[in-house]
Every structure is written in structure tokens, then in C-alpha cells.
Amino acid sequence: MKKIKFILLAFIAMVTTTISFTSCSKDDNDDTDSNYNRYQSAVDNTIKSEKKHDKALLLVAFGSTWQQAFDAFDSTVEAYKAKFPEYDVFLSFSSAICINRAAAGEHVASRNFYSPNYWLEGFGRVQYNTIVVQSLQVIPGEEYTRVINYIKDFANNNSADLDDTYLSHVKLYLGTPLMQDAETDVNNLANALDKNLSSYASKGTVALMGHGNPDTYDTYKANIRYSQLEEALQKINSNYYVGTVDMPDNYKNDVYARMKANGVTNGTVYLHPLMSIAGDHAHNDMAGDSDAPKNLNENDEEVSWKSFFNTAGYTCDNNTCIVKGLLEVEDVRALWMQHTTNAINGEPLDFYHSKNPE
Incomplete structure (x- = not known):
């Protein structure tokens, strides 16, 4: 597909x-x-x-x-x-x-x-x-x-x-x-996001879902900004993670793998789109009601992030999905x-x- x-x-x-x-x-x-x-x-x-x-x-x-x-x-x-x-x-x-x-x-x-x-x-x-x-x-x-x-x-x-x-x-x-600039812009965004999401990060994991580009479309190698943002956010609070819909090696299952490696195997997962608006990706790919994943180690694009993390044993439901685009965050x-x-x-x-x- x-x-x-x-x-x-x-x-x-x-x-x-x-x-x-x-x-x-x-x-x-x-x-x-x-x-x-x-x-x-x-x-x-x-x-x-x-x-x-x-x-x-x-x-x-x-x-x-x-x-x-x-x-x-x-x-x-x-x-x-x-x-x-x-x-x-x-x-x-x-x-x-x-x-x-x-x-x-x-x-x-x-x-x-x-x-x-x-x-x-x-x-x-x-x-x-x-x-x-x-x-x-x-x-x-x-x-x-x-x-x-x-x-x-x-x-x-x-x-x-x-x-x-x-x-x-x-x-x-x-x-x-x-996130044009790897330092100033990334850090400014990290601070702005934490200002609005710190209350969630204090209670559980906050997983931000960006779009990303597949390898063949990774113009200017811009995908690295997502990894840089996760690093900047984790300097503020280790409960922040940043994944994408389309960036290879940074799908929801890759976010899950990083969480497990850091000892985060249970608790609440709050989801928030890292996109300018809350559209199809936010409503469906992130917060949609899909079937449960068959394999937590693979990325099934038909499985929503909500269903994935819920199946993985975390508390992740409609109440923990913050369906709000970045343009809605002043x-x-x-x-x-x-x-x-x-x-x-x-x-x-x-x-x-x-x-x-x-």
C-alpha cells in the first residue's frame, strides 16, 4: 500500500x-x-x-x-x-x-x-x-x-x-x-512543546508522531530533525519520544523498541501529532480504532499508534490521544x-x- x-x-x-x-x-x-x-x-x-x-x-x-x-x-x-x-x-x-x-x-x-x-x-x-x-x-x-x-x-x-x-x-x-536549523530551531521547538506537554510527561510517556519522508524522498536529509528533536526533548525529560509515519527506522515499533531499551515497559502513553495540523494522520494513523498489531516488532501501517501501544501493554486510549496540530499550539x-x-x-x-x- x-x-x-x-x-x-x-x-x-x-x-x-x-x-x-x-x-x-x-x-x-x-x-x-x-x-x-x-x-x-x-x-x-x-x-x-x-x-x-x-x-x-x-x-x-x-x-x-x-x-x-x-x-x-x-x-x-x-x-x-x-x-x-x-x-x-x-x-x-x-x-x-x-x-x-x-x-x-x-x-x-x-x-x-x-x-x-x-x-x-x-x-x-x-x-x-x-x-x-x-x-x-x-x-x-x-x-x-x-x-x-x-x-x-x-x-x-x-x-x-x-x-x-x-x-x-x-x-x-x-x-x-x-525545524530548519538543527540547533536553534530544534531547541526552540523542544522548549515550546515541553511548555505545553510537561504535565503529561510528568505522568507517563509522551510519543510525538511526525510525518517524515521515506529514504527516496528524504530531501536535504531532513529526517534527522526528528531524531535531533527527541534528543533535545529527552534532555528536558526522558519521557519524550519522537517517531514518524514514514521515516525508516523511526516508526512506532522503533519508538517502542527505544522505550523498552530504556526500561519503559508499562504505564501511560500520551500521543500527540508532530504535524502542522490534525488531519488524516492524526485522526487515523495516530488515534484511529484499528485492529491490534500481529507483530510488535514490525510496522504495520494499517495499525494505529493507539492500538499498537495499547496492545503492547501500555495505557493508551482515546483519553491519552491529544489530537491537536502544532498550529493550534500558540x-x-x-x-x-x-x-x-x-x-x-x-x-x-x-x-x-x-x-x-x-
Whole structure:
């Protein structure tokens, strides 16, 4: 199942990058170009109706289809508007799958999101003089690479319809993921998490579930940030553990093995997603009601973390699942916002003609 999932994601990512088209029509006979124009028109209209300043700030999330996630995104946009009042703030999804399923109303009422290329194109059409893109990724991995490439395509007029003089002067800034830096960022996140979870860590084990990338997608070798975060957290309290859904050798069974090696063979296990929002992974992979695992030494992706640790002899149930995304934790969201401030206070990106130098 996992191989099929990543083959599908890789194909969609390839299509997205090649033709800058991230949302699929419900009618397979629709012309791709007409869809592109329709989505661009929707974004253009939104920008024109909401434009109040000469600066734009684009938040880029992977995406979701859950109402809890939508609420977290909405509150984050409002928090950014309050923190950066001189900017027009917008939100985009980088995942074609999430865009499509949100539009289809997979879990709640249908809602339209658009990928960063449409927003950046729209910003260029109204000629914002300053554009800030803030990655809402947790690690600087595959999805963050896509964010960078979107900005490069925009700076180099990938659509071939923007004013080149404008592109040579517009100021571009990029806010980095939550754990971009191995020391400062990781330690800041560890402290913020402990501030909010210390009461649980004082009573039992706190296992944080990140996403992670499989080896073939481990861009920038970013998976190491999860191990570094566990190390930083355990310096504060040895009851913290950090595992992932997709990072090899750091699945739930690997977390279990580390717990046993440290003598933690019983007690309560509190689960918390280490993802920007509480979506499908948090509700299903972490806190879902699945069958019990057949082998505690193996990672069965159909088995939830709750069922796994409950079967392993720990107290782990609905009462110990903290289904709350990181954007819902104000102290953690503040770290992303600090990255935005750091980007604005730094030097603009030098991406103009970077892909095809003169």
C-alpha cells in the first residue's frame, strides 16, 4: 500500500511541476488549459477583492481535508494578519491530493484551495512590491523543496506573461520550516512543546508522531530533525519520544523498541501529532480504532499508534490521544511567525534569472 501511495504522489508531483496545474476537474474531458485559466481567474479575483496593501504574505501548507485543520489554518491566517498588519495574507496548499479532496468535500463541506503558483502569478499581475512566502512545513524536506521551486519559477517568469522589469525589482522573502536549523530551531521547538506537554510527561510517556519522508524522498536529509528533536526533548525529560509515519527506522515499533531499551515497559502513553495540523494522520494513523498489531516488532501501517501501544501493554486510549496540530499550539505557531520576521529582516532572495542565467 505504501509503495502505491508514494508512486501516486510522485506522479502527481511530476505533473504539478511540469504544467503548474495542481487541481483536477471532476470532468475528465475538461481541457487542462481551461482549468488552469479558471483556477487562475478565481485566485486573481480573490487577490483583487482583498488587496489593501503593497505587500503580500503567502502561507504554504501541505494541506488537509478535515474541518479541524481548516479551523487551524483560518486562525493562523488571522494571527498573521494581526502580527503583520501591513501585509495582505493568503493561504495555499502544495498537495494536489488535498486540493482535490477538499474541493470534493471529502470530510466536510467543499472548499477550494489553490497551489502556490497561482497565488504568485496573481501577486505578479497586481504587482505587489514585496512578497513573503512562509513555509508551514515542519522539516526542510520534500515539500519545502517544492515551495522553493515555486518561487524560482515565479522569479523567472515561468508563465512568460509577467513584466520582466517588475520581476527584477520585486522583493522576495522565504520563511523557513519549523525545524530548519538543527540547533536553534530544534531547541526552540523542544522548549515550546515541553511548555505545553510537561504535565503529561510528568505522568507517563509522551510519543510525538511526525510525518517524515521515506529514504527516496528524504530531501536535504531532513529526517534527522526528528531524531535531533527527541534528543533535545529527552534532555528536558526522558519521557519524550519522537517517531514518524514514514521515516525508516523511526516508526512506532522503533519508538517502542527505544522505550523498552530504556526500561519503559508499562504505564501511560500520551500521543500527540508532530504535524502542522490534525488531519488524516492524526485522526487515523495516530488515534484511529484499528485492529491490534500481529507483530510488535514490525510496522504495520494499517495499525494505529493507539492500538499498537495499547496492545503492547501500555495505557493508551482515546483519553491519552491529544489530537491537536502544532498550529493550534500558540507557542509553536509563534516559532513559525518568528521565522517570517527573520525572513523579512534578512536579505531578499536572489532568484531572478537563477534558473537560466544570462
